[in-house]
Amino acid sequence: MNLEHICYGCFREKPGGSLVCPYCGFHAEEEQPFLALPMGTLLNGRYMIGKVLGVGGFGITYLGYDLTLEIKAAIKEYMPSGLATRHSDKYSVALTGRGQADYQSGMERFLDEARILAKLQNTPNIVSVQNYFKENNTAYFVMEYIDGMSLKAYIASQGGKIPYDQALTILMPVMQALTQVHALNLTHRDISPDNISITSKGESKLLDFGAARFSIGDEKSVSVILKHGYAPEEQYSSKRNQGPWTDVYAMGATLYRCVTGELPPDSIMRVHNDTLKKPSELGISLPPYVEQTILKALAVKAEDRFPTMAAFIEGLTGKNQVHFHHRTTAAPTGQTAGGSGERQWLWTKLRNKPLGVRILALALCITVIGLGVWKTVTGIGTLIGVESKRNSDTPVIALQEPEGVDDVSLQDYSQDYLNITMGIPEGYIETESGSGAFASSDGNVTLQIGFYDQAAGFPVYTLADVEKNAEKYVQYYIGLLESTNITKQEIIGRDYREIGSLNAYLIQFSATESGGTTMEFLAAFIECQNGFGCYNLIGSYPQGDEAAKAEVFAALDSFRSNGSAGTIYQRFYDERLPFQFLYWENEGEIVFNVINENRLEMSNSTSNIGMEVHCQPLSDTQTKEIWLDALAEELTNESGVEPRGERWQSESGGIDWAVDGYTITEEGQTSYIDVYGGEFDGYVFLVLIAAETEDGLFDGMLLDVTNTIRPVE
Structure with missing residues (x-):
């Protein structure tokens, strides 16, 4: 082989002097x-x-x-x-x-x-x-080297879904291989269609063991690895018990995606409200035992799933008949703020015990002894109507606006839930009634309107939060694309502008897939009247198609808000406290009780847990480690209090949390407490959660707080 004439796209020898390979089409100057x-x-x-x-x-x-x-x-x-x-x-x-x-x-x-x-x-x-x-x-x-294509790309090439028997033919060999992986005490932790390859010979291969860990029975924490839609709820915490059942969920989600064409809702959202639809509800005809098996594999709680991949296989092949009752887990509506509540929850029970009184008093005492007490900030108002300030550290990249925007014909569109009106280009069709997602008649241009609060891993209280996290949003959105692998992505424009009478922050970016096709995207984040979050309008169009680009900009310019937008979240804010957070409005009967100017107590009727949140200014003598160490020193000197393993790390909502866990035993009763310490924007937060069972510590309200807590500006 003459290496001077080698093609770097297929490693075959090209004719001398040829820039484009006649075998694979790769350009030498790419x-x-x-x-x-x-x-x-x-x-x-x-x-x-x-x-x-x-x-x-x-x-x-x-x-x-x-x-x-x-x-x-x-x-x-x-x-x-x-x-x-x-x-x-x-x-x-x-x-x-x-x-x-x-x-x-x-x-x-x-x-x-x-x-x-x-x-x-x-x-x-x-x-x-x-x-x-x-x-x-x-x-x-x-x-x-695997000569073939990913299962993700294959599904896309088949119109978005494939028949069940074909999916099983592809996945069964991988499932059988995973039984051998699990026999070595290994968990893959990243199973999804883009990590399964179909070779040119029709063989299935499992790829990417970068997230795999010898984690079964290991008392040390494991890193948090997530692929939304495929990761079970235990992967959202570095300390949760992971094992074969973790891969069972991901494989169940992969099979569900193959046969239904839809991605299961994030497991962490299903903890709050399980909106997973049965395949039969989506018009997919499966043998009843197969549907039951898939639903059991996708059970939110690990104990409800198949414990091994072998058991999952037996369910799919009918060797073990499965009867699984899939039900939603929506909590009762309603909330109470500011009162002490009439019911006696676990936190109150702990406070009534001598040990509990000492434990809960310690957090406050440690704040006073050696760390100082932060006095309340006066003059804090609500964020509704607060003007977003430009972040001087974020570069401005001029937006690439097309010509011909005024010539686009629009049809009226309104949505009561979001409380908005706007124009949709003529000929665009809503992909599903009420979805707010539209596509052009040829399918080359898409347009979707929704509400953004925290989906990409950062909460939004003002547009400045979007500006600071623009790269993170683009990375998140690219990860949602159901197409072949993205080989290049780039932000090509970002800046503030006014839409109607509302401030907005726009991000233009492009993505190139392995086949060479490049799409451009326009994501607009528009102020709303909720006091948090923003409208999110995103359009996509082929790069270079100026007419399609003009249609997206015309729709954006026509956007109007008629009042507060509908959302499943609410914002907690109290002028006596220096912090805020978002919480799910249907979480249950949540009781908020402000103890002093930097301490909030909460209880929840649905999950029967208790929580406290503390906030202090960050300084050299007051960090999350110092605060946690001081609390740990006091607690471990108490009889009946034992630490649950070593301190572990957990990233949530853009904050790196350090977490200590304790088991408390008194008078034959056992309770559990986790203490989360995190730092953000000049403040240190301490979040304490107590429950009667260790599993109870992994609560939706805790996730809401650690995902969205921020100082009040």
């Missing part, structure tokens, strides 16, 4: 993604680097060629974009800051994936690893 190695780079004296196959937050995957075995390979490089960049020599990796320890520990976790795959070398239907090594101040591992 630009590689940012931070990628130059094509033709030689690694480990053996592996030649070709085109980029995929880019993630922690690594880049290349098409490679093994010069020794003369076969193609997939080569994965450790490249954490938040910690490192490519050196000016174009090959070495250089750190962008002082995160040397984080970089090195991340590299070891990266190599763990290679070691895991090495243990699974002879397991059918799992991608095999051939080598791993360190070079260029980073790490690499070499996997077999």
Whole structure:
């Protein structure tokens, strides 16, 4: 083989001087993604680097060629974009800051994936690893190259869903392989259609063990790995017990997606209100025992699911008849604010015990002893009508507005729930009645209107929150796209503008898929009258289609709000307290009780838990670790109080929480307390939750608070 004429898109020899490969169509001058190695780079004296196959937050995957075995390979490089960049020599990796320890520990976790795959070398239907090594101040591992397409891409090519028998033919070999994975005490933790590949020979292969952990029976916490719609509720906490049942949920969600064409609702939202529809409710005809099996695999609570993949397989094949009652878990409506409540919840019970009195008093005492008491901030008003301030640290990129906006013909559209009116371009059809989602007659342009409060992992109280988190929103939205793999994404415009009489923040971005098609998106976040959140209008159109772009801008310009928007969340705010948060309005009978200027007590009739929230200014002598350490020192000196393992970490709502857990035993009764410490924007928060069972600590109200708590500006 003449390496001077090699095609880096397929590693076949091209005719001399040809830029475009006649075999695969790859262009020799095609630009590689940012931070990628130059094509033709030689690694480990053996592996030649070709085109980029995929880019993630922690690594880049290349098409490679093994010069020794003369076969193609997939080569994965450790490249954490938040910690490192490519050196000016174009090959070495250089750190962008002082995160040397984080970089090195991340590299070891990266190599763990290679070691895991090495243990699974002879397991059918799992991608095999051939080598791993360190070079260029980073790490690499070499996997077999899968010539085929992802299950995600295959489903899209078949119109969005596939027949059940075809789905089972594809997934059953992977499920059987997972029984062997679980036998090694491993959990994959990232099963989804984009991690299952169908080879050109029709074989199914499970990919990407980067999230896998030897976690069964391990008392140490495991990292929080999430793929929304496929992750069960126990994956939303680093301390929850994970095992084969975790992969059962993800595989059940994958099968559900294959046959229904719809993604199951996020499991964490199903804890609040289970809106999962049976396949039969979506018009999908399945054998009754198969539908029952899928629903059992997708049970919200781990104890209601199949405990093993083998049991799931038996249910699908009819060897074990399953009778599972799927029911919604909507809580009763209604709430109480500001009162003490008439019922005696667990928190009150604990306070009535001598031990409970000492425990709950400690948090307040520690605040006074050595840390100081923060006095109330006066003059705090509600956020309704507060003008959003531009963040001087966020770059302004001029919006690319099209011509011909005024020439677009619009049809009237209104939605009572959102309380809005706007114009929809002529010929657009609502994809489902009441959904607020529209598509052009040729399907090339889409338009959707909704309400945004916290879906992308950050809460919105003003448009400044959107401005600061623009990149995070784009990353989140790209992850929702049901198409082939996205190889490049870019923000091409962002700035404030006025829509009607309302302030708005606009983000324009583009996404290119592996086939070379590029779409542009316009996401508009528009102020509302709720005191939190915003309207979210997003349109998509092919790059270069100025007429389609004009249609999206015309719809945006016609938007009008008629009052407060409907939303399932409410904002907690009290002028005596320096913090705020969002909570689900149907959570139950929530009692809010302000104890003093920096302490809130809550109880919940539905989940029978008690909570407290504390807030202090952040300083060198008052951090989350200092606060947690002081509380831990006092608690561990109390009889009957035992820590539940070591302190663990949990990222939620853009805050890195440190968490201590305790078991309290007195007079033969056992209770549980978790204490979350987090810091944000110059403040430190302490969130305490108490429950009668350990499972009870994982409560929807806790998730709402830790996801959305922010200081009041």
